[in-house]
Each structure stands twice: as C-alpha cells, then as structure tokens.
Amino acid sequence: MTYDLILDKAALRRALALCTKPTALDFETTSLRPIDGRVRLAQLRNDELRCVVDFDQIPGGFAACAGLFLGLGPWVVFNSGFEMRWFLAAGAAPDIIDVGHLRRARMGGGRFSLADMVLWDLEKVLEKTEQVSNWAAPELTDAQLEYAIKDADVTFELYQHWTGKTTAAHDRAAQLLDDMTLGVIEMEEAGMLLDRRAHRDLVRRWEEIRDELATQVRSLIPEEDVANLNSNPQFSDFFSRIFPDRVLSVWPKTEKTNQLEISGEALSKMAGLFPGTPIETALDALSRYRKIQKYLSSFGQTVIDTAARSADGRVRARFNVGAARTCRFSSSGPNLQQVPRDKKLFASDDDQTRVRKSFIAPPGSLLVSYDYSAIEMRVLALLSGDDQLLHDVVFGDVHSEVAAVIAGHKIDKKTPEGKAARSAAKGVSFGIIYGSAAGGLSITMRTTLEKAQSYIDFWAARYPRAFAYRFLMQEEAQSTGFLTMNDGGTIYLGKKNADLPKCANYPVQRAALSVMARAITRHKATLDRLRGSGELDRDRTMLLATIHDALIDEALEDQAEIVKQAMAEDMTQAYLDFFPGAPTDNLIEGGVGPNWADLG
C-alpha cells in the first residue's frame, strides 16, 4: 500500500479536505519539545487518505499550517499531550481524541506505549528503531518515511478496534480524559519553584541527624557484623544469627523471600520486646536512621539538582493522565504527588520535615490550593445512596460518629482516649473503602479478629447501603468481568480476579478522579477566560499541580483572592457535574500562602 508525499501547501489543503471525519494523526519532530525543535513530518490516515507531509518543504513550516487543522477531524492520536504541545506552540488547539483514552475508558487505566497497545490490541509488533533517527536531515530515507506512516496506520487501526468495542458511555469517559489535556500541559510547563537555599539548609540538618543516628547504630552493630546500614538482607542475616528462635518466630517476614522484615514498623515492634536494653536503643536508632535516609535519598539533593537544572529554578514533573488502573493520575520525574507533608520527623522531638515549605511562590506571587474533604467517603455515600453516611460525612465527622457508637458514648477528640478511638474508627472506614475483611482489618488496626469483625458489623448496620454497594459491584464483576464506573467507563478485572478489595475501591477511587477531572477542565477554562479578559495576569497565573484530591495554582499577590474564588467555584461545580443536587457543605477546604506548607 502506498502513501502520498505532500510537499506544498496546496497539496496539504487537498489532503485536509478529506479529513472531515476521525483521522489518525502523528508527528515526527526534531526534539521532544517545541522550545528547541520543529515538526518535520505529519502523517494523516483515514479510510480514504494515507499521506506524509514534509513541513521542511513548505514555506513557514508547520507553524504556518497548524490553523488549517482546526474545525477538522477529530484528530486521533496516541498521547494527546505530545501532539497538542506542538499545536499550541503554533497557536492552534484542534479537536483531539487519544486512542489510549479510549482503551482506558473500556479496560481501565495504565501507563503504556503505542507499541504496547499494538501488541495487546492488534497482536502485532511495532518496530520503533527509526523513532530516534535524525528527523532534521535534509533528505529523509525511505525507511524513515515508511516508519512514520506506519505509526499513523496503527493509530487508525487502534481507533477502529476500540470504537468497535466501546459505547457512547465509554466515549464520555474517554472525553473526560481528553478534556484535561490543556490543563495538564499547563501544569507540566509551569513547574513549582524551589527555594534552593532553604532546602539546602534543611538537607544539611537531615544529614546531621542521619550521621548522629548512624553513630548510635554503629556503637552497637559494628561494620564486621553489618557492612552496609542500608542493606536489608545484611540486617536480616545478622539478626537471624544473634536472636533466639522465640524472637525470630514473631519477627515479621518479607513477602517473596521470607527474610526478616527490616521496616520502620517491624523494627519498632521488635524494639518493644526489649525495653530498657541496648537492643531497644539499637533497633530504634536504626528505624530512625532509615527514615531520615529515605528523606535524604528521595527528597534531598536530588530535588535541588532537579531545580538547578532548569533555567528558572523550577521543578517540572509529569502528570500522567489515566496512569492508574482507576484512571487516577500518577506523577513522575520527580513524583510531586509524594512530597512529604510538613510534620514532626519523629514523635519525640521537634525536628520538622518541612519539605513542602521549600516549594514556594516567587516574589510578588502566592500559592492557592483547595482540596476535597473526605471525597472518597462522600462519593461512596452518593454512589450507594446511603443517606446516613452522606449525612455523617457532610455534617459531622464520620470517624468521630463511628468512634462514638463503638465506644457506646460521645468521644472527646481532645483526650488521648478520644483520639485513639477516632483513629481506630478511621481505620474501620478506610477498611470499608478498601474492601478489607476482618482479617486484614485486625492486622492494620492491631486488634483481634473478633473486635475487627464487630467493628465491621457495626459499620454495616449503620451504613447498610454503602456496605452492600461493594458487594453489588463485586457481583457485577463476577458475572461480566467488568466494573461499571460513574463516568460511563468500565474497568476490566476478569471474573476470576473480582475480589472485594478491588471491587469496593475502584468505583470510589474512580468517582473521585472523575470529579477532579472535571475540576481541572473547568478551572483551566476559567483561568483562560480571566487571563484573556485581563482580570488575571497572563504570565504569572498558572495551574501548578493536582495531588489527587487537591489543586494548586500560582497567582499574583493581589489576584490570589480571585483565583481562590474561581478554584472553589470550579471544584464545587465539578462535583455537581457528576452528583447534581448533592450537598456541597464542607466539600472543599483551601487557602492561600507563600509556600506549599503554609496555606492559611
């Protein structure tokens, strides 16, 4: 099968005249980002068109032609963020459908390449060796052109494959993801500013603490016994040698290799068996050493280096749309969704982690952030139609309510007993959302099987519809292999894998994501409108991040209130998009401040 090589604008217009229907589109570019490269080729493919456009042969290149793609298509692509970036750089934002989103709408989310989809869905091997070839060469080889058109071919095949397997409901779910493209690009391009001096000071303090703890551990466990303080196998071997069987038998073991678990939790637990002894001191010191070492390796110098590599001192992460099974986002390179909350490093002293304090707004600007309160509990109540749960989560404090009934009387959140009771109740409710049974719950709550079961029984009696909803979802998955989501999408589980934890949690996690997806889409549109009208500064107002149930913006100091109001409105309306008429009382919580930690 042959393809047309398009080398002038008139021929491009003729080809585009055939693109008033879904048409696969793929670019080959001279770099990964518009800032330092250009679109060399565009490949177009539908049932009556198969062509490669060489923009180096057209005066003005792609930038002079991008507008011609508007009002056509929709353009079917793999990874909408990539193609959209090049369109945006050329001042156009055409209608785009991501075939990956179609797959996610039907099967559930995940991170995968075009080659993965071709293998899984078309059962073919996609050759990728030409992908990194020189797309700036004056004369492209036949192999390059053949490779280029092949990507458009498979993209079109994948589109046909998935439209044959999806319904209008799936299309809505895919659209929900497609619609976030512009907002996500804004977040990824903005990045978060790091206060490198403050963070460097923090890292130095961490290093002091780590060195002190290492000395403590070393005074009791010399190098001859354990050469590397970061090595779990070495500690497992050493402890296996020195401790008697009665100790080893209660030491938690690792899953795959059945070694001694060298986790903070296991170390603290085992330390508790030797009160007032040097063993307790050593195990506690090791537990602390591990914690601080984690902070240093994950959130220390590497974060400073990442910021220092960018021209403006910002940390730019990726926000991967639909990356989780439930289509939740993931973040990577670095993962901004796992930056530690600012809190005490160790319960017994005053050192703070303060990592979020290092992420700042530039001079003259502020950060603005809102998050949804207890969104998963809310959506479980709404999905299941459980009025009691909805009432408790909206107008009260579910955890305190549950704690009160378990205790048989009102609890006081200020007393240690009250705190413990509430914390236990929290464990029960999370257990319900995670679909846990008495066995799992008794382990995480560190209680007996009987007590765990009684908590579950209580929860089931107070919130019968929410409790039963999870089993209804499981029944669906066991009979069809699929779970149906609130946004019209489905997640493939397979009848055999329809266990309660997944069937209980996926619909809830997905519903929360669907609300956030609408929030991002609405908020991006709102910011664009206010920037367009001049009410907000065009260059210094931006969407920075989504942390699952939260949004973060940056805005000029005297415009932060406007942005805050807009964010609150957008997030509230987004929730109503999926749950019209639902109560919005205490739905969101937010603030404005100079850094990520201090958002009053």
Added chain:
DNA sequence: CGAGAACGCGCG
C-alpha cells in the same frame, strides 16, 4: 555491566 526483582516508604 545492565536489567530487573525485591523491599521499603513517601503521598492520596
């Protein structure tokens, strides 16, 4: 020497 498994842990 590089890839990948295993572990542990940060976040929601």
Added chain:
DNA sequence: AAAGCGCGCGTTCTCG
C-alpha cells in the same frame, strides 16, 4: 477460598 486500594522512586542484590 481469601481479600485493605492506587501510585513512583531509591537502594541493594542477583542473574545472565
């Protein structure tokens, strides 16, 4: 029958 959900990343260690 058995079952707490979802991620990404740094480190160590094994394997080929």
